[in-house]
Amino acid sequence: xxxxxxxxxxxxxxxxxxxxxxxxxxxxxxxxxxxxxxxxxxxxxxxxxxxxxxxxxxxxxxxxxxxxxxxxxxxxxxxxxxxxxxxxxxxxxxxxxxxxxxxxxxxxxxxxxxxxxxxxxxxxxxxxxxxxxxxxxxxxxxxxxxxxxxxxxxxxxxxxxxxxxxxxxxxxxxxxxxxxxxxxxxxxxxxxxxxxxxxxxxxxxxxxxxxxxxxxxxxxxxxxxxxxxxxxxxxxxxxxxxxxxxxxxxxxxxxxxxxxxxxxxxxxxxxxxxxxxxxxxxxxxxx
Amino acid sequence: xxxxxxxxxxxxxxxxxxxxxxxxxxxxxxxxxxxxxxxxxxxxxxxxxxxxxxxxxxxxxxxxxxxxxxxxxxxxxxxxxxxxxxxxxxxxxxxxxxxxxxxxxxxxxxxxxxxxxxxxxxxxxxxxxxxxxxxxxxxxxxxxxxxxxxxxxxxxxxxxxxxxxxxxxxxxxxxxxxxxxxxxxxxxxxxxxxxxxxxxxxxxxxxxxxxxxxxxxxxxxxxxxxxxxxxxxxxxxxxxxxxxxxxxxxxxxxxxxxxxxxxxxxxxxxxxxxxxxxxxxxxxxxxxxxxxxxxxxxxxxxxxxxxxxxxxxxxxxxxxxxxxxxxxxxxxxxxxxxxxxxxxxxxxxxxxxxxxxxxxxxxxxxxx
Numbered sequence: 001x002x003x004x005x006x007x008x009x010x011x012x013x014x015x016x017x018x019x020x021x022x023x024x025x026x027x028x029x030x031x032x033x034x035x036x037x038x039x040x041x042x043x044x045x046x047x048x049x050x051x052x053x054x055x056x057x058x059x060x061x062x063x064x065x066x067x068x069x070x071x072x073x074x075x076x077x078x079x080x081x082x083x084x085x086x087x088x089x090x091x092x093x094x095x096x097x098x099x100x101x102x103x104x105x106x107x108x109x110x111x112x113x114x115x116x117x118x119x120x121x122x123x124x125x126x127x128x129x130x131x132x133x134x135x136x137x138x139x140x141x142x143x144x145x146x147x148x149x150x151x152x153x154x155x156x157x158x159x160x161x162x163x164x165x166x167x168x169x170x171x172x173x174x175x176x177x178x179x180x181x182x183x184x185x186x187x188x189x190x191x192x193x194x195x196x197x198x199x200x201x202x203x204x205x206x207x208x209x210x211x212x213x214x215x216x217x218x219x220x221x222x223x224x225x226x227x228x229x230x231x232x233x234x235x236x237x238x239x240x241x242x243x244x245x246x247x248x249x250x251x252x253x254x255x256x257x258x259x260x261x262x263x264x265x266x267x268x269x270x271x272x273x274x275x276x277x278x279x280x281x282x283x284x285x286x287x
Numbered sequence: 288x289x290x291x292x293x294x295x296x297x298x299x300x301x302x303x304x305x306x307x308x309x310x311x312x313x314x315x316x317x318x319x320x321x322x323x324x325x326x327x328x329x330x331x332x333x334x335x336x337x338x339x340x341x342x343x344x345x346x347x348x349x350x351x352x353x354x355x356x357x358x359x360x361x362x363x364x365x366x367x368x369x370x371x372x373x374x375x376x377x378x379x380x381x382x383x384x385x386x387x388x389x390x391x392x393x394x395x396x397x398x399x400x401x402x403x404x405x406x407x408x409x410x411x412x413x414x415x416x417x418x419x420x421x422x423x424x425x426x427x428x429x430x431x432x433x434x435x436x437x438x439x440x441x442x443x444x445x446x447x448x449x450x451x452x453x454x455x456x457x458x459x460x461x462x463x464x465x466x467x468x469x470x471x472x473x474x475x476x477x478x479x480x481x482x483x484x485x486x487x488x489x490x491x492x493x494x495x496x497x498x499x500x501x502x503x504x505x506x507x508x509x510x511x512x513x514x515x516x517x518x519x520x521x522x523x524x525x526x527x528x529x530x531x532x533x534x535x536x537x538x539x540x541x542x543x544x545x546x547x548x549x550x551x552x553x554x555x556x557x558x559x560x561x562x563x564x565x566x567x568x569x570x571x572x573x574x575x576x577x578x579x580x581x582x583x584x585x586x587x588x589x590x591x592x593x594x595x596x597x598x599x600x601x602x603x604x605x606x607x608x609x610x611x612x613x614x615x616x617x618x619x620x621x622x623x624x625x626x627x628x629x630x631x632x633x634x635x636x637x638x639x640x641x642x643x644x645x646x647x648x649x650x651x652x653x654x655x
Contacts, residue, residue: 179376180371180373183369183375186340186360187359187369188375188386189340189359190361190365190367190435190444191361191367191435192387192391193388197390202377203376205374205377206377
């Protein structure tokens, strides 16, 4: 017994080139390189934050910057105001964009490029130009909104809806792509449902993760936005941050880190809520 | 008076594509009708026009005497089961089934009771709390069926509901669908490209091709008396042999150098080529009855399929190949390859097609 396969012609019982097998040493090197890259990436983002934290702790007594800010009622009032404006912006965006994106996908697919172009316009128009346009238009009849706090709040929300348009629309559109909206819509219609029922009971719940993604991006934009809030003279968190940074040294660092923490906490909530939901959407038979 | 009527239905899409042309059908209450045909023949488009998802270019859809052609789909009281199940992923099974009832404003107690009944009917009692993604494909399709039946629609539409399932589940589920349909007596339209499904489930079958109806009939009629070459080829297996016309009036044909007589006149001129369409089960090995047609050939291939033995016989010249299915008999030797054999069939059981693939008999009749 030669161990050779006698069915094969001579010379063909051995492969022409030996298969390459990864060695243990090679695999260890690959893993080490991956970890190194990850650490470098983390360091790139974390080091400035660590530096800011160290700086904020330099106030004497130590951590007094933090206690001062936590005890400052303006921190909470401006943060609360920013969150309220953010939530209203999110609601208006969802009410405006979800039906739009749904209808465009369902009935007007040829308009998608145009709609996508419109949603990209906020990237082109600087916030300073946007706010001056709003002030110029709405400081005189027939809609003199800048004269009252409520009117200015309305303008602020409208401006933030425009600013967050690219993020919210893309999140919603990405979510719509993962579900077969045409078949789900027809299933709803065959069961007697009208458009509002379809959107409220079926489409919106299946876009939960996408809407939350867009919502928290919107919230991050709103909480951190300064230009529009400043020119409309609204008591947003960013304007407060700018105000105290002119007078205090360590406290702005503490406030900035606090806002980071709140934003990351919000992102963590998305990850928790979204975990497992995507699998349900894809396996649920809608495809 | 018929319960569901489609009159002069035509659907033309932008660009001039005619998906459905001159579709006419009258269905009785409680009838199970299948639309059968290859992909692109217009069967799903017709179904969608009944459901209201497509508007006919011309024609009317009437349900129980009411013209519903222009009614939106959510006001037609027609239940639909989709190929891709289309269950709502955000809702549990019970909520999916009860959705139609909730939309109609029924109270919770009624919905709960009805959902329970339907879960029993589809063989999934106690599974109302699961989500669709926790169920198999067959279970999901049963839930989709229950959801479509929950609000007691006047008509049930099924658009290839079993195509996404594996073969074994398909067979068991189609039997369940038919049992449920009979039990409830609901008028049903079933779209499929699978002839076995259509033949086994339906009271009547509408065979479609290129947007037109080829034939409407019971499964027995469609299979045994196909009216067009398309129906003959599409439904069941068919042997097609090439023959030369010797005498058109007498129906004498030359098949591979062997003379045979077709039943009646053949609508083609002498010397021209026609096709003979023969079902495998009408062919028998051996000489057969004295009045049957006998043809000789050479065994090309013998395939043992368990209960059936399929013998492929090559006829002389360019006459072609015939497949004969015989029941397996361990006491009878199967013919060897390359051996000379004879097979027979009743002459009235063969369909003569002219060179263009049309029924030569029907072509002759229409030319008179």
